[in-house]
Amino acid sequence: MGNADLRQLAVIEEVPFDELEGDVVAVDAHNWLYKYLTTTVQWTSDDVYTTGDGIEVANLVGIVQGLPKFFEHDLTPVFVWDGGVTELKDDEVEARREQRERYEEQLEEAREAGEAIEAARLEARTQRLTETIHETSRELLNLLDVPQVEAPAEGEAQAAHMARVDDDVDYAGSDDYDCLLLGSPVTLRQLTSKGDPERMDFQATLEKHDLTWEQLVDVGILCGTDFNEGITGFGPKTALKAIREHGDLWGVLDAEGEHVEYADRIRELFLNPDVTDDYDLDLDSSPDIDAAREYVIEEWEVAADELERGFARIEDSVVQTGLDQWT
DNA sequence: TCCGGCAA
DNA sequence: TTGCCGGAT
Numbered sequence: 001m002g003n004a005d006l007r008q009l010a011v012i013e014e015v016p017f018d019e020l021e022g023d024v025v026a027v028d029a030h031n032w033l034y035k036y037l038t039t040t041v042q043w044t045s046d047d048v049y050t051t052g053d054g055i056e057v058a059n060l061v062g063i064v065q066g067l068p069k070f071f072e073h074d075l076t077p078v079f080v081w082d083g084g085v086t087e088l089k090d091d092e093v094e095a096r097r098e099q100r101e102r103y104e105e106q107l108e109e110a111r112e113a114g115e116a117i118e119a120a121r122l123e124a125r126t127q128r129l130t131e132t133i134h135e136t137s138r139e140l141l142n143l144l145d146v147p148q149v150e151a152p153a154e155g156e157a158q159a160a161h162m163a164r165v166d167d168d169v170d171y172a173g174s175d176d177y178d179c180l181l182l183g184s185p186v187t188l189r190q191l192t193s194k195g196d197p198e199r200m201d202f203q204a205t206l207e208k209h210d211l212t213w214e215q216l217v218d219v220g221i222l223c224g225t226d227f228n229e230g231i232t233g234f235g236p237k238t239a240l241k242a243i244r245e246h247g248d249l250w251g252v253l254d255a256e257g258e259h260v261e262y263a264d265r266i267r268e269l270f271l272n273p274d275v276t277d278d279y280d281l282d283l284d285s286s287p288d289i290d291a292a293r294e295y296v297i298e299e300w301e302v303a304a305d306e307l308e309r310g311f312a313r314i315e316d317s318v319v320q321t322g323l324d325q326w327t
Numbered sequence: 328t329c330c331g332g333c334a335a
Numbered sequence: 336t337t338g339c340c341g342g343a344t
Contacts, residue, residue: 039344
C-alpha cells in the first residue's frame with residue numbers, strides 16, 4: 001500500500017549540491033519542518049526548546065539548524081505553507097477563532113461534497129503543524145528574509161505548481177513521491193539529510209515508461225496514494241502493465257471488476273489541484289541575523305548554545321556569497 | 328519512513 | 336512480484 005511504490009518507477013538520481021548553486025527550490029514547508037521537528041525532539045532535551053509558559057518551539061531550533069544547508073550551497077529556498085492554517089493577525093485570539101471556524105466550514109463542506117479523503121488529509125496535516133509552530137516559523141523566516149508562500153490548500157501541490165509554471169522556480173522540494181503525480185518537473189528529495197540530494201525527473205519518468213501524465217497518475221492510484229488504498233495485487237509492475245493494456249484507470253477497473261472510491265476526484269487532486277499564482281517572490285535575500293538570534297533566544301527562551309552553530313553557519317555563508325559576487 | 332528478508 | 340514483518344533511524 002503505498003506511495004513508495006512510485007520510487008520504483010521514478011527516474012531518480014543523486015545530484016551534488018554544487019550543481020544546484022544559484023537555483024531556487026519551492027520547499028514543502030510542512031514536509032521539511034517535520035523532519036527537523038522529529039529529530040530535534042528526539043535528540044534535544046525539551047527544556048532547551050520549551051518556554052516558561054510550556055510552549056514548545058522545537059521548530060525554531062530545527063529551522064536554525066536546517067537553513068544553513070541552503071545558504072551554504074547558494075540554493076534559494078521558498079517556503080510553501082499549507083493553507084487552512086492561520087496567519088497571525090493583530091488580534092491573535094480573534095484571528096485564530098475565525099480561522100478555526102473557516103477551517104471547520106471547509107471540513108464540513110468537504111464532507112458534504114463527499115470529499116472525506118481530502119478533509120481527512122488536511123486535518124492530519126493541520127494537527128501536526130500547530131498554529132504556534134506555523135506563526136513562529138514564519139516570523140523567524142521573515143527575519144532571515146526567506147521568501148514564503150501561503151498555499152490555498154496543500155503546500156506540496158503549490159510547490160509543484162510553482163516549479164511547473166514559475167520561471168524563477170527550478171524545483172519543488174519534498175520527500176513525498178506525490179510531487180511526481182503533481183507534475184513537478186524536477187523534485188529535490190532528501191534536502192534534510194546529510195549527503196547530497198536526489199533529483200526526481202518527471203519527463204524522464206514519463207518517457208521511460210511511455211506514459212502520459214494522466215496515465216502515471218492512474219498507475220499511482222492503482223498502487224495506492226495518500227487518498228486511496230490501492231488495489232490488492234497491484235504493485236508498480238502490475239499497475240504499469242495494466243494501464244498500458246487498458247489505457248486508463250477506468251479501463252483497468254472495468255476489466256478487473258474493481259472500484260476505487262472517489263477515483264475521479266483523486267485524479268483531479270493531482271492533475272488540477274487547488275493552487276494560486278497570486279504571490280510575490282523577493283529572491284534577493286538580506287537576512288537580519290541579529291534580529292533572528294534575538295527572536296529565538298530572547299523571545300522564545302531557547303538555549304543559545306544549541307543555536308549558535310547554526311547561526312554562525314548562516315552568517316558565514318552570507319558573507320561567503322557576498323564575496324563570491326566579486327570573484 | 329526506509330530497507331532487507333521471506334512466504335506465497 | 337506482491338505484501339508483510341522486523342529493525343534501524
